[in-house]
Amino acid sequence: MDFVNQTIVSFVKLLPKTIVHIFAKKYIAGETLQDAINVVKQLNSKGIFATLDVLGEAIKTKDEAIHEKEECLRVLNAISENNLKANLSIKPTSLGLSIDEEFFYQQLKEVLTKAKEFKNFVRVDMEDSPYTSATIKIFKRLQSEFDNVGIVVQAYLKRTMDDVKDLNMTKTNYRLCKGIYIEPEEIAYKNKQSIRDNFLKLLETMLQNKSYVGIATHDDYLVNGAYRIIEEMKLQKDKYEFQMLYGVTERLRDKINSDGHKIRIYVPYGKKWYAYSIRRMQENPEVAGHIAKSIFKFN
């Protein structure tokens, strides 16, 4: 991120929440579960799948983590009751990973048990690098007990190819993404093309292993690269899906859908929308710039 963009993001962080909310609305379904259900129904009506995310990272107590888990159980109930084509994504720290690993394991196990009852699936999101090893460790433990759990790996981390080789030993269900957190140079590729190259190398490695992959990107270059790999490997359509974030590059989303590939949209909702929105801005500071301009009309 260049200096100007960095400055804009820092500046936006100083804005009142009500103003950031103007921007956030595009990327979150709303504050309530019903808001999220309404968005998923609209997506499903276009043949698009969803994964729901309760916005609740950075919790500090076990009580908060239990509350988050209960919301996850409500989501699974709602998906079933409303016959939604949707599953659930969970941020490990929202269920307590940063407080106590064993506690997190038990919490996630409860969610997976409920999901299994509903024949549904849970994806464990990947957060910043202090949590990578613990997330993989607990995922592997749960993967030996459940067949309805998947994990996310990040192409910007230098360790990821080794992680994938390890996870490929058991048939892992992956979401592959670039990675959204700001990581040190020693452990993460910083160059855009190096991240893309690693993404496509990882994708091939996963697919050659016959693993199911959620190809999570809005980058045309990667979508085209994935199309090429799918074509070369003559992959059946039930072996992979594309994934995108709610509110981002809807034209590309619709193109992938009309090309006949399965596509799933990550739909976040909840009262804790602020941190998620700031991350979206760090990701695409032009958006922060647009907000700043629309408020202060400077050009």
Ligand code: FDA
């Ligand atoms: P890139 O950032 O190059 O974006 C390509 C184009 O998409 C941009 O040029 C722009 O037009 C558009 N775009 C991208 N982001 C935008 C935005 N915020 N607003 C407007 N336009 C935007 N990361 C992680 O670390 N852990 C995780 O668990 C997940 N989970 C996850 C799930 C799903 C379904 C997706 C799609 C992504 C994630 N990510 C994630 C985020 C991911 O790591 C990555 O940061 C973003 O997808 C952005 O990278 P792209 O590959 O889309 O390319």
